[in-house]
Amino acid sequence: MTSPSLPTRVLAGVTIPDTPLITKSLEYTRKYSTDDTYNHIVRSLLLGFIIADKVLPTRDREAHAVAAIMHDLGFPIGHPPHSEIISKDKRFEVDGAHAARKFLQKEGKAEEWDKHRLQLVWDAIALHTIGSIVFEKEPEVQATSYGIWADFQGPDRVPGGLLTWDEYNAVVKEYPRLGLMKGLKANMCHLCEIKPETTYDNTVGEWGDRYVEGYSRKGKLTQDLLETCTLDDL
Template sequence: MATDTLPTKVVAGVTVPDTPLVTKALEFAREHSTDYTYNHINRSLLFGCIIADKLPHTKERDREAHAVAAVLHDLGFPIGHPPHSEVLSQENRFEVDGANAARAFLKREAKAEEWDKHRLQLVWDAIALHTIGSVVFHKEPEVQACSFGIWADFQGPDRIPGNPLTWDEYNAVIKEYPRLGLMKGLKDNMLHLCKTKPETTFDNTVGEWGDRYLDSNEYSRKGRLTQDLLETCDLDEKEPK
């Protein structure tokens, strides 16, 4: 579906895509989210639209792909899932669980003729990379737009270069979708991951939560960092003489 023909709606003063697929994505996210997570993903979409529509390099984008990625970006959060959820794995970091679940959702619910490999990859990348700022903001406009909104919800307007999100815009979105203790919920999810899937947290920011808030007998990255792996597998020392 061409971007310029997308049906839209206005929420908290923000124009967002209103396609059947976005509605299904919202319903799927609601089934797999806590209240605070569901409000967060909605705010992330709204903030992302505000910011991306003001920036020249993200204004022209696949708005439906952006919307679906924003709505489904936290499917990998463990708290709030139904028992024995098919979305969560034991071996993948939460961003990859979310990206895989979003891709499976699109293959199941979207029209194949409208969602080629490239569109699917845009959504996958937007979700899998959304916590890695040094990478994600060099990706395609749809991927950047998704992370702009997510990061704005955690950082607020003042920390966004160029001030593309005003406090009035921010507060209107918060009024529509209150925060409901998002930061406590984030901490609970990060610590749950450290306790239940520690192998997925050693090389990323999730492990920082475990380092700070868990006792060493509960969680430790000692000897598990990328540097540790490289130093203990030093192939130079094994080079034939």
């Protein structure tokens, strides 16, 4: 596990860990992120620390930081053509989780990043869009999604009043939203266009249903597949 006495830095009034690995993860993620996505991941990091420091103080803070920073590596817009991160057949969350794990295996110290810590980061990224699961997971996984969800939904939808508007606005002032929702829509629709088979069973497909011409989940949903199964007739 990581040391409880990590060096720290302050961004937008929020104290976060300051390790070489976190710096490298920020630099790595910046290369593959548009401006709006990069500001979103930094806000998610900071908002997650504001919230989690109030309710999950004993978590692995470095694992939380890295997961928050790398959680949207699977967004296709911002990557060069034929990016090694963006697969042809996996959900964007899984692409991001795989990329983060590979990054940690390369840049992290093997004696510090054992299988469990790697899995915490992988789960935090792979599950961050599934609220009915992610908030039942380990503190590091929950903390990552606290920040991500708070950035999209705002303080009024954070349970328990754990994020104030003053705290939120201080972060947004330093890292403006830059049309985040427009960028999110573009990424979701692009995923529906370039690899629709990864979008049928999740919320990405909802964007395709509404905005992508010719996109359809008809006959592709889990219920459709199960209702056409004939095993009971054998």
